[in-house]
Amino acid sequence: MPAHDSPGSSLAAVRDARPLVHNITNHVVMNTTANALLALGASPVMAHAPDEVEELAAMAGALVINIGTLDQPWIAAMRLAALAVGRAGRPWVLDPVGAGATGLRTRTALGLLALGPSLLRGNASEILALAGEAGDLPRGVDSTVGSEAAAEAATALARRAGCVVAVTGAVDLVTDGSRALRIANGHPMMTRVTGTGCTASALAGAFLAALPDPLAAAAHALAMLGLAGERAAGGEVGPGLFQTRLLDELYRLGPAELDEGARIS
Amino acid sequence: MPAHDSPGSSLAAVRDARPLVHNITNHVVMNTTANALLALGASPVMAHAPDEVEELAAMAGALVINIGTLDQPWIAAMRLAALAVGRAGRPWVLDPVGAGATGLRTRTALGLLALGPSLLRGNASEILALAGEAGDLPRGVDSTVGSEAAAEAATALARRAGCVVAVTGAVDLVTDGSRALRIANGHPMMTRVTGTGCTASALAGAFLAALPDPLAAAAHALAMLGLAGERAAGGEVGPGLFQTRLLDELYRLGPAELDEGARIS
Amino acid sequence: MPAHDSPGSSLAAVRDARPLVHNITNHVVMNTTANALLALGASPVMAHAPDEVEELAAMAGALVINIGTLDQPWIAAMRLAALAVGRAGRPWVLDPVGAGATGLRTRTALGLLALGPSLLRGNASEILALAGEAGDLPRGVDSTVGSEAAAEAATALARRAGCVVAVTGAVDLVTDGSRALRIANGHPMMTRVTGTGCTASALAGAFLAALPDPLAAAAHALAMLGLAGERAAGGEVGPGLFQTRLLDELYRLGPAELDEGARIS
Numbered sequence: 001m002p003a004h005d006s007p008g009s010s011l012a013a014v015r016d017a018r019p020l021v022h023n024i025t026n027h028v029v030m031n032t033t034a035n036a037l038l039a040l041g042a043s044p045v046m047a048h049a050p051d052e053v054e055e056l057a058a059m060a061g062a063l064v065i066n067i068g069t070l071d072q073p074w075i076a077a078m079r080l081a082a083l084a085v086g087r088a089g090r091p092w093v094l095d096p097v098g099a100g101a102t103g104l105r106t107r108t109a110l111g112l113l114a115l116g117p118s119l120l121r122g123n124a125s126e127i128l129a130l131a132g133e134a135g136d137l138p139r140g141v142d143s144t145v146g147s148e149a150a151a152e153a154a155t156a157l158a159r160r161a162g163c164v165v166a167v168t169g170a171v172d173l174v175t176d177g178s179r180a181l182r183i184a185n186g187h188p189m190m191t192r193v194t195g196t197g198c199t200a201s202a203l204a205g206a207f208l209a210a211l212p213d214p215l216a217a218a219a220h221a222l223a224m225l226g227l228a229g230e231r232a233a234g235g236e237v238g239p240g241l242f243q244t245r246l247l248d249e250l251y252r253l254g255p256a257e258l259d260e261g262a263r264i265s
Numbered sequence: 266m267p268a269h270d271s272p273g274s275s276l277a278a279v280r281d282a283r284p285l286v287h288n289i290t291n292h293v294v295m296n297t298t299a300n301a302l303l304a305l306g307a308s309p310v311m312a313h314a315p316d317e318v319e320e321l322a323a324m325a326g327a328l329v330i331n332i333g334t335l336d337q338p339w340i341a342a343m344r345l346a347a348l349a350v351g352r353a354g355r356p357w358v359l360d361p362v363g364a365g366a367t368g369l370r371t372r373t374a375l376g377l378l379a380l381g382p383s384l385l386r387g388n389a390s391e392i393l394a395l396a397g398e399a400g401d402l403p404r405g406v407d408s409t410v411g412s413e414a415a416a417e418a419a420t421a422l423a424r425r426a427g428c429v430v431a432v433t434g435a436v437d438l439v440t441d442g443s444r445a446l447r448i449a450n451g452h453p454m455m456t457r458v459t460g461t462g463c464t465a466s467a468l469a470g471a472f473l474a475a476l477p478d479p480l481a482a483a484a485h486a487l488a489m490l491g492l493a494g495e496r497a498a499g500g501e502v503g504p505g506l507f508q509t510r511l512l513d514e515l516y517r518l519g520p521a522e523l524d525e526g527a528r529i530s
Numbered sequence: 531m532p533a534h535d536s537p538g539s540s541l542a543a544v545r546d547a548r549p550l551v552h553n554i555t556n557h558v559v560m561n562t563t564a565n566a567l568l569a570l571g572a573s574p575v576m577a578h579a580p581d582e583v584e585e586l587a588a589m590a591g592a593l594v595i596n597i598g599t600l601d602q603p604w605i606a607a608m609r610l611a612a613l614a615v616g617r618a619g620r621p622w623v624l625d626p627v628g629a630g631a632t633g634l635r636t637r638t639a640l641g642l643l644a645l646g647p648s649l650l651r652g653n654a655s656e657i658l659a660l661a662g663e664a665g666d667l668p669r670g671v672d673s674t675v676g677s678e679a680a681a682e683a684a685t686a687l688a689r690r691a692g693c694v695v696a697v698t699g700a701v702d703l704v705t706d707g708s709r710a711l712r713i714a715n716g717h718p719m720m721t722r723v724t725g726t727g728c729t730a731s732a733l734a735g736a737f738l739a740a741l742p743d744p745l746a747a748a749a750h751a752l753a754m755l756g757l758a759g760e761r762a763a764g765g766e767v768g769p770g771l772f773q774t775r776l777l778d779e780l781y782r783l784g785p786a787e788l789d790e791g792a793r794i795s
Contacts, residue, residue, distance in 0.1 A: 020670045028295045028311050030558045030599075034724035039769045044724065045628070045670035046558050049601040052632040059631070059670070069295075071314040071338070073601070098310070101324070102317040140285045140310035140325070192516065194299035194309070238513025239304045248768025251722065293560045293576050334560075336579040336603070363575070366589070367582040405550045405575035405590070457781065459564035459574065503778025504569045 007262040008255030010211055010220040015041035019061030019209035022085075023202060024048050024078050026068025026097065029195035032243075033064075033202045039250035040224070042206035048077045057084035061209030064202050065117075067108055068097035068141065075108055082115040091118035091208035095201035098141040100129025113161050118214045120157070121166040121201045124150035131157045142191075147173050155180070164214045168200055172222045174215060181219040184263035185226025187233040189242045200225050203250075223262035228253055230261070272527040273520030275476055275485040280306035284326030284474035287350075288467060289313050289343050291333025291362065294460035297508075298329075298467045304515035305489070307471035313342045322349035326474030329467050330382075332373055333362035333406065340373050347380040356383035356473035360466035363406040365394025378426050383479045385422070386431040386466045389415035396422045407456075412438050420445070429479045433465055437487045439480060446484040449528040450491025452498040454507045465490050468515075488527035493518055495526070537792040538785030540741055540750040545571035549591030549739035552615075553732060554578050554608050556598025556627065559725035562773075563594075563732045569780035570754070572736035578607045587614035591739030594732050595647075597638055598627035598671065605638050612645040621648035621738035625731035628671040630659025643691050648744045650687070651696040651731045654680035661687045672721075677703050685710070694744045698730055702752045704745060711749040714793040715756025717763040719772045730755050733780075753792035758783055760791070 020043045025033055030046055037044040047056050050073075057063060063085040065078045085092045094117040096109035106129055113120060113130060122130070123143035131153035138144060147169030158165040159177035167173045172183040190196040203225055207217035231253070232245035285308045290298055295311055302309040312321050315338075322328060328350040330343045350357045359382040361374030371394055378385060378395060387395070388408035396418035403409060412434030423430040424442035432438045437448040455461040468490055472482040496518070497510035550573045555563055560576055567574040577586055580603075587593060593615040595608045615622045624647040626639030636659055643650060643660060652660070653673035661683035668674060677699030688695040689707035697703045702713040720726040733755055737747035761783070762775035 022670075026311070027292055027557055028299050031296060031561060031724060034558050035769065035773075038722050038724055043670050043672055045631075046556070046599050047628075047632070048599060049634055051602070052634040055632045055634075056670075069311050069313060072316070098312075101310075102312070102320045104314055104317040104320075140287075140308050140321075142308055192303050194296060194303055238510075238516045239300065240509035240512030240516075243300075243512075244509055244770035244774055245768075247770030247773075251768045251770075291576070292557055293564050296561060334576050334578060337581070363577075366575075367577070367585045369579055369582040369585075405552075405573050405586075407573055457568050459561060459568055503775075503781045504565065505774035505777030505781075508565075508777075509774055 005216065006259045007220040007223045007264065008259035010207060010217065011224060011258050012255045014206050014210045017210040018043055019206050020045060020059060021062050021064060021202065021205045021209060022047065022056045022060035023064045024081055025064060025066035025198060028068060029198040032195045033198055035247055036199045036250055037202055037206060039247045040203055040206055048074055050077045050080055053077050053081035054084035057081055057090065058088050060090065062090060062205040063092035064205040065092065065112060066095040066097055066198055066201060067105060068198060070108055078112060079115065082112060086116055091214060093117060093119045093121060093201050093205045093208065095198060096122050096126050096130060098138060099126040101138045101140060117163050118208055119164045119166060119204055119218050120161065121168065121204060123197060124167055124169055127157065127165060127167050128153050143169065147171055164218055166218050166222065168197055168222065174219045174222065176215045179215055181215065182265050183219055183222045183226060185223050185230060187229045189233045189237065189239065190229045192239045193243050219264055223264055224253065224258055227258060227261040270481065271524045272485040272488045273524035275472055275482065276489060276523050277520045279471050279475040282475040283308055284471050285310060285324060286327050286329060286467065286470045286474060287312065287321045287325035288329045289346055290329060290331035290463060293333060294463040297460045298463055300512055301464045301515055302467055302471060304512045305468055305471055313339055315342045315345055318342050318346035319349035322346055323353050325355065327355060327470040328357035329470040330357065330377060331360040331362060331463055331466060332370060333463060335373055343377060344380065347377060351381055356479060358382060358384045358386060358466050358470045358473065360463060361387050361391050361395060363403060364391040366403045366405060382428050383473055384429045384431060384469055384483050385426065386433065386469060388462060389432055389434055392422065392430060392432050393418050408434065412436055429483055431483050431487065433462055433487065439484045439487065441480045444480060446480065447530050448484055448487045448491060450488050450495060452494045454498045454502065454504065455494045457504045458508050484529055488529055489518065489523055492523060492526040535746065536789050537750040537753045538789035540737060540747065541754060541788050542785045544736050544740045547740040548573055549736050550575060550589060551592050551594060551732065551735045551739060552577065552586045552590035553594045554604065554611055555594060555596035555728060558598060559728040562725045563728055565777055566729045566780055567732055567736060569777045570733055570736055578604055580607045580610055583607050583611035584614035587611055588618050590620065592620060592735040593622035594735040595622065595642060596625040596627060596728050596731060597635060598728060600638055608642060609645065612642060616646055621744060623647060623649045623651060623731050623735045623738065625728060626652050626656050626660060628668060629656040631668045631670060647693050648738055649694045649696060649734055649748050650691065651698065651734060653727060654697055654699055657687065657695060657697050658683050673699065677701055694748055696748050696752065698727055698752065704749045704752065706745045709745060711745065712795050713749055713752045713756060715753050715760060717759045719763045719767065719769065720759045722769045723773050749794055753794055754783065754788055757788060757791040
């Protein structure tokens, strides 16, 4: 295993820093994302006005850009914010929701990727589409293949784009192009509620804001969400109660439990 | 009763097809709608950019247009998407939220209705307003009359617009202008949470995508939601827990239970 | 204590009137706000199109403007709606989310404040920023100081702006510039879920619509939300279950319980 601090120590660092995370995200998950960040112990702000995103970039610990319900005015704001956070030297996460499904999404994601995010997090179909490998395009915003199918593409993309790439699925893969970590936490119920991937990106933003190593930060954020999902899905749970419990677990899970439950290799 | 397959067999067909349902819907219910479709077993995508709605129309099994928080850019996207899905020969649902309450909503709904939806689903006040019968205008987005008060208007509107019309309320009415079905499932608690009508339209979209007969598809979707609502409201439940349980029931309810519990006449 | 009816009698009046509350609010809390108003017993409508906000203003019992995810088109609609509701002589609430955090938010909030809301409700940082007292700017949208730190500023602002000002926090303060009420209801868990402040503003809108005295209306709305929060947080509750229970309590709490539990001085 590569040298890195433990997931639990990362979680403690996030809670200690209580980072302000600026999100330009989609309409579907804005509430979910804000609540997940609050439950984790971070401080979310959602803002998309071109008139203020640069100001917020100078203030926030990290930026998360999610193109889930994009349109031209929002894309312009995303680009302004990405440039500003880059100038400020802060980390930012790109979530290319539905890249490969429509030309607009692929083009927008590639244009944002060229602005240099710290972390690109998508499902396998999205990462394959951005790596230029057609053939397994997403079905709407859902992947049609497992994360391992995108492992090579993710590595190549990480090298080319100079960022960490995370491919989430039953097993998550995180790579910076040379090192790779796999996170085996999670539960199938996470695919039956909307926005789990978006939550992963947002939590990764909080971890990136508080930690120096984006590879470890991303892996630990994914382990945190996956373990919370496992615990939330205990018993015979439906997707309604699962969502309630997921927030509860993001709030309750402590560093020691995370160290014990994380399955990172 | 007109010849049609059972609600349970329709539900099984929806879960088997797992249709991609494209929604251009309102800001209030986007998360609720996505989660209801996922719980049912469909695959939701929310997208409103004029640059991509036509591309999605060629991909999705059905389109759902809901004008709950409309404005001019979104109306333009709705029209583009409706035209594209029409050209693709796919079914689409129009939910005229608040038609009759403001001129903008009435005009927009009538303009979309002229584009030929497969199903128009509204409350009694909205259907009366679109049928040109003033006098029982909605109060904001809530109906001021029961669904039966709109039965004649719904039949006339179905004939004139050439689509199925569903009027939801304590008893739901679905008509194609000649045949009519009434669905007596549901629970008063469904009026104490936001977006139940929007969920009905979205679920109907999933059923329309998977089934050949829009009248039966709409009726079975409404029976499914109504029965899930009855089960979710069991015990002394408040509107918070009710919403949690409603998603759980949409996920858990099986074809046999739906056939047993559906009250369609 | 100044002469005013009891919180319970106010709650009964709200439930009796079932006021239509028009909200132009942020994307994060639209669903939460609509559900909180429904649970309370009011009737929410969300609408932001310039083409219809004036029409709705003539229909609604109150308007709530919340700048949480503002941008230029929405700001224009907010101004139109505020002017229309003012002409109609109806009460309206301004929630200046994040005022002080960015220039856009401060300017927009001050511009709306100049249009004469009935009630300005914010956290201490926001109220201090609008009163022209820099130094304790919010961190994103969260206050960095307690409500008592803004007591003088709130009083001065209430006099200058000619409206009631509510500063919410561990103890809420409501003042019209001469009288002041403090509400000691609430629970720390309310800071771990998004939109509690926005819910406070929305519920205050419902109370203002049904009651003649805006000072008492605001205080009673805050007592209602705070007491619901206390009850929802009973036991070892996480933020997921807390939100579920908060809606349940807003629905269940009766006038007698509110009179008994309210801590207003």
